[in-house]
Amino acid sequence: MREPFPIRNLSRTRAVVLVGALVGTLYLIAHLWVTAGETPPSTAPAPAALRPTTDDPGAMLSAPEGLTARRPNASTPASPVSRPPAPPFRDVADALSPDRTIAAELGMHGVGPAAVNELVAALQGIFDFRRVRAGNRYSFTLRTADARLTKFRLETGPLDVYEATRGADEKLVGRKVDIPVRTEVAEIGAQLQVSLYQAMKRANESPTLVARLVDVFAWDLDFFKDPRPGDSFKVLVEKVWSGDKLIKYGRLLAAEYTSQKRGVFRVYYFAPDVKLKPGQEAPAGGYYLEDGQSAKKMFLKTPLKFARVSSKFDLHRKHPILKYTRAHLGIDFAAKTGTPVWSMAAGVIRKAAFERGFGNLVIVDHKNGLLSFYAHLSRFARGLKAGDKVDQKQLVGYVGSTGMSTGPHLHFGVKRNGGWINPEGLKMTRDAPVPAKFAGQFKKQVALWKAHLAKISVSAAPASEKDDDDVTDDPEDETPGPPQAANVPTSAPASQPPSAAP
Numbered sequence: 001m002r003e004p005f006p007i008r009n010l011s012r013t014r015a016v017v018l019v020g021a022l023v024g025t026l027y028l029i030a031h032l033w034v035t036a037g038e039t040p041p042s043t044a045p046a047p048a049a050l051r052p053t054t055d056d057p058g059a060m061l062s063a064p065e066g067l068t069a070r071r072p073n074a075s076t077p078a079s080p081v082s083r084p085p086a087p088p089f090r091d092v093a094d095a096l097s098p099d100r101t102i103a104a105e106l107g108m109h110g111v112g113p114a115a116v117n118e119l120v121a122a123l124q125g126i127f128d129f130r131r132v133r134a135g136n137r138y139s140f141t142l143r144t145a146d147a148r149l150t151k152f153r154l155e156t157g158p159l160d161v162y163e164a165t166r167g168a169d170e171k172l173v174g175r176k177v178d179i180p181v182r183t184e185v186a187e188i189g190a191q192l193q194v195s196l197y198q199a200m201k202r203a204n205e206s207p208t209l210v211a212r213l214v215d216v217f218a219w220d221l222d223f224f225k226d227p228r229p230g231d232s233f234k235v236l237v238e239k240v241w242s243g244d245k246l247i248k249y250g251r252l253l254a255a256e257y258t259s260q261k262r263g264v265f266r267v268y269y270f271a272p273d274v275k276l277k278p279g280q281e282a283p284a285g286g287y288y289l290e291d292g293q294s295a296k297k298m299f300l301k302t303p304l305k306f307a308r309v310s311s312k313f314d315l316h317r318k319h320p321i322l323k324y325t326r327a328h329l330g331i332d333f334a335a336k337t338g339t340p341v342w343s344m345a346a347g348v349i350r351k352a353a354f355e356r357g358f359g360n361l362v363i364v365d366h367k368n369g370l371l372s373f374y375a376h377l378s379r380f381a382r383g384l385k386a387g388d389k390v391d392q393k394q395l396v397g398y399v400g401s402t403g404m405s406t407g408p409h410l411h412f413g414v415k416r417n418g419g420w421i422n423p424e425g426l427k428m429t430r431d432a433p434v435p436a437k438f439a440g441q442f443k444k445q446v447a448l449w450k451a452h453l454a455k456i457s458v459s460a461a462p463a464s465e466k467d468d469d470d471v472t473d474d475p476e477d478e479t480p481g482p483p484q485a486a487n488v489p490t491s492a493p494a495s496q497p498p499s500a501a502p
Helices: 007-035 102-107 113-122 196-202 207-216 436-455
Strands: 089-095 137-143 148-157 160-166 172-176 182-191 232-242 245-259 263-270 286-288 308-311 331-334 340-342 347-354 360-365 370-377 395-398 409-416 419-421
Touching: 102 113, 113 148, 113 172, 182 196, 196 207, 207 232, 207 245, 232 436, 245 436, 263 436, 347 395, 360 395, 370 395
Parallel strands: none
Antiparallel strands: 089 137, 137 148, 148 160, 160 172, 182 232, 232 245, 245 263, 263 286, 308 331, 331 409, 340 395, 347 360, 360 370, 370 409, 409 419
């Protein structure tokens, strides 16, 4: 009996099936390989945010929704990026940066050299741009079409405002702005407990007024030796206002200081009232005592404000560094570093340089064989040099501790005809009195001011008061310059003082 399906026939059939399956598989793979990168067309439009436009060189060949697609063409330039047009004017407001000229400052905001030169020319004779200081506020409007200024404004102080404006004739014209102000006379009085500064602060007044009060009594009172608790002061002073803002103190018209130690002192401001002829200048005003004598003397009571005397003139004083007895040819005024130092009288600078153990030293020649010495300064007044003329109370330097010094202080000495003298023994002659032809005017003025002073009430000092008197510099003094010399070693050997040094 034969088998229905022989074994060899079955093997042949399986071989055919396997070969057919292999060929089909290879065909399918080849087909998928060819069509793998093609994306079948879609009937739905692409999202608007992703849809290319016909202006896009990389647009698809088939643009949806009826748009005509095109291939990029090297002869077709790309469309430029659209930007909003620049505004016709640009406004800037800023403050002057430290150590930068006005040209460099404006250049940072796109103002070119030609525009800066035009601005300087417009304000020539009105404002000198070399006087600008860091922090001064300015603003301007720049015309973008030609990079020219149409308006500029600079504020160097509450009443010092300058402008330059371009008119219809295209000319830039400068001017000083007239700031409307009003002047009022204020009456101030207070009693001292710990210091003049603290009493003034309690009266809600500025330290600037302390400096003014010290100034008018500087020839008769030393406010660091003479004041005592219970002393009092009265002041008639002008206040200059702009709107509701106090701009500054004006003239100090009259002042009274009652000292527990020295008695009562009064000074009055007087300027003669005269009819001026064309070109004639008004007589200068000044401070006088009640009897018409000048309040001003040849020498100041002390060469600096806000200090305490730490060492008086002594021929047998032991030097704190050298540790042996050495004549102390002058007076030491202990004060904070940076306290302003003034010339005690008018004269000519003989020296302004570092001088061995005396550190930074200023010598002023007052003629008639009289020299004054200011030693251990931290720095000199800006630009001070030998040969310069100085007035009484003119800044010559700042308290420091240069040279052989144990701490910040001013060493003040005086020589007469080559020999050292005690500064406190100087004869204090007064300046000229009120001219006789103006004596009548003066008496009437004094009577008026004296009556006003009598009406001022003095606010009593509290039983105890915190001493936070940290004011050393006069707010109206110039900005100190950099230090001019370092300390010499305190271990340096003793040396003989130079012929022109203390």
